[in-house]
Amino acid sequence: MVRTRYAPSPTGFMHIGNLRTALYEYLIARKNKGVFILRIEDTDQSRYVESAEDAIYETLKLTGLTFDEGPGIGGDFGPYVQSQRKADYLPHAQSLVEKGKAYYCFCEKERLDGLADERGLKKYDRHCLGLDAPEIRQKLESGGAYVIRQLIPDGKTTFHDEVFGEITIDNQEMEDQILIKSDGMPTYNFANVVDDHAMKITHVVRGSEYLTSTPKYKLLYEALGWELPLYVHLPLLQNTEGRKISKRHGDASIPQLLEMGFLPEAIINYAALLGWSPTDNREVFTLAELENIFEPKNISKSPSTFDMKKLTWMNAEHIKALPPEVFAEMALPYLQASVAKPGTDYAYLAKLTQPRVSFAKDCGELVDFIDALPDYDIELYTHKKMKTNPEIAKQALEVALTALKPLADWTHDGLGAAITSAAESNGLSKGQVLWPIRTALSGKPTTPCGATEICEILGKDETLCRIEKGLKKL
Numbered sequence: 059m060v061r062t063r064y065a066p067s068p069t070g071f072m073h074i075g076n077l078r079t080a081l082y083e084y085l086i087a088r089k090n091k092g093v094f095i096l097r098i099e100d101t102d103q104s105r106y107v108e109s110a111e112d113a114i115y116e117t118l119k120l121t122g123l124t125f126d127e128g129p130g131i132g133g134d135f136g137p138y139v140q141s142q143r144k145a146d147y148l149p150h151a152q153s154l155v156e157k158g159k160a161y162y163c164f165c166e167k168e169r170l171d172g173l174a175d176e177r178g179l180k181k182y183d184r185h186c187l188g189l190d191a192p193e194i195r196q197k198l199e200s201g202g203a204y205v206i207r208q209l210i211p212d213g214k215t216t217f218h219d220e221v222f223g224e225i226t227i228d229n230q231e232m233e234d235q236i237l238i239k240s241d242g243m244p245t246y247n248f249a250n251v252v253d254d255h256a257m258k259i260t261h262v263v264r265g266s267e268y269l270t271s272t273p274k275y276k277l278l279y280e281a282l283g284w285e286l287p288l289y290v291h292l293p294l295l296q297n298t299e300g301r302k303i304s305k306r307h308g309d310a311s312i313p314q315l316l317e318m319g320f321l322p323e324a325i326i327n328y329a330a331l332l333g334w335s336p337t338d339n340r341e342v343f344t345l346a347e348l349e350n351i352f353e354p355k356n357i358s359k360s361p362s363t364f365d366m367k368k369l370t371w372m373n374a375e376h377i378k379a380l381p382p383e384v385f386a387e388m389a390l391p392y393l394q395a396s397v398a399k400p401g402t403d404y405a406y407l408a409k410l411t412q413p414r415v416s417f418a419k420d421c422g423e424l425v426d427f428i429d430a431l432p433d434y435d436i437e438l439y440t441h442k443k444m445k446t447n448p449e450i451a452k453q454a455l456e457v458a459l460t461a462l463k464p465l466a467d468w469t470h471d472g473l474g475a476a477i478t479s480a481a482e483s484n485g486l487s488k489g490q491v492l493w494p495i496r497t498a499l500s501g502k503p504t505t506p507c508g509a510t511e512i513c514e515i516l517g518k519d520e521t522l523c524r525i526e527k528g529l530k531k532l
């Protein structure tokens with residue numbers, strides 16, 4: 059049974075890299091009909107941020123990454139918050155001490171600081187490894203502070219990573235890392251191993267910054283006699299300036315992206331493509347589609363770039379795909395803020411703007427001309443392809459005015475027929491009349507609909523009045 063987990067440390071808001079990790083864990087579980095778990099890694103209490111923990115639940119919920127076991131919902135391997143599992147870690151560390159794979163260390167901070175300074179050593183010098191059993195017992199009984207350190211053996215350690223392949227590290231490069239801190243809490247690395255084993259995790263997906271600590275994990279698994287999960291380290295994620303994306307550098311968090319108007323579907327879709335691609339070149343997917351096609355073996359090891367422009371494009375694609383009534387509801391406050399004309403059909407305006415915006419909030423400005431004609435430059439009447447310029451526009455608007463004034467059938471079809479026949483009988487093309495009308499009615503270079511639709515929206519009086527205004531300008 060495939061069991062994956064997203065194991066965030068609640069020290070800040072999730073950014074796109076964190077979401078990518080969670081998503082890939084989720085997808086591996088779903089693709090294999092497995093279980094996706096959320097585990098909160100809060101052993102470093104000094105960096106704990108309560109609002110960050112809440113935001114993790116909220117972000118996973120909004121993006122649809124529902125977990126099967128975790129805080130709040132429980133499961134057979136709970137609790138799923140490490141600070142609530144405190145009692146589980148020490149016995150494992152003690153068993154390692156008994157096996158000679160770990161040892162007590164009583165060194166005080168001053169000594170350790172001194173080590174690094176004077177001798178230029180970064181590594182712990184194994185001062186306490188030399189203590190004999192009675193000495194250790196006496197120190198423990200006297201209640202002095204201690205830590206438990208992993209004893210790194212000689213030799214080399216090799217492990218397999220699903221993305222980066224075989225990785226070998228000389229054990230000399232590893233320090234005898236602390237497993238249990240002097241406050242009795244496990245270190246992050248130790249708790250992570252103990253819990254992945256306890257929760258029967260089969261796949262560990264995480265950022266490539268953890269690649270270098272993985273050999274230490276492997277040694278721990280071996281020392282404890284446990285089976286190693288499959289490691290899937292993800293490529294580095296950078297911004298368009300080539301800097302690593304991180305919470306600390308102020309890159310937009312997921313709550314901020316949502317606040318900016320990005321749809322959860324678009325963010326998820328974009329996160330999926332940061333380091334992974336399907337075998338064809340398709341780019342737009344729903345979460346349900348990703349669940350079927352995601353393959354960890356298609357994850358690339360080269361760095362991927364988070365590009366706001368691409369995400370914006372992706373958002374427009376997902377906006378287009380929304381059911382019209384869903385978009386209408388989303389767009390309503392923005393349309394209402396821009397158009398107050400009595401009798402306005404907002405659902406219709408939403409339908410017109412939906413295929414043309416990257417964000418729901420942008421639809422208001424596409425139709426704000428309905429309430430008030432902006433002051434525009436007569437150069438707007440020039441359009442090469444339509445073969446119009448201010449001079450032709452003047453003639454066209456006169457023709458239009460004459461044709462529309464007596465028109466009773468003020469509908470799309472009625473307007474279309476009247477304009478076409480007026481154009482024809484005056485030696486103008488249809489476009490040569492429609493373009494100037496659209497310009498006179500909207501004062502904008504682009505509109506979400508054509509001239510006849512705008513005539514309908516504005517109504518007869520306002521239409522004729524704006525055409526007259528245009529003529530005056532010309």
Ligand code: GLU
Pocket residue numbers: 064065066067099250262263264268
């Ligand atoms: N708690 C770690 C983090 O927030 C997760 C590391 C892991 O997944 O093993 O980055």
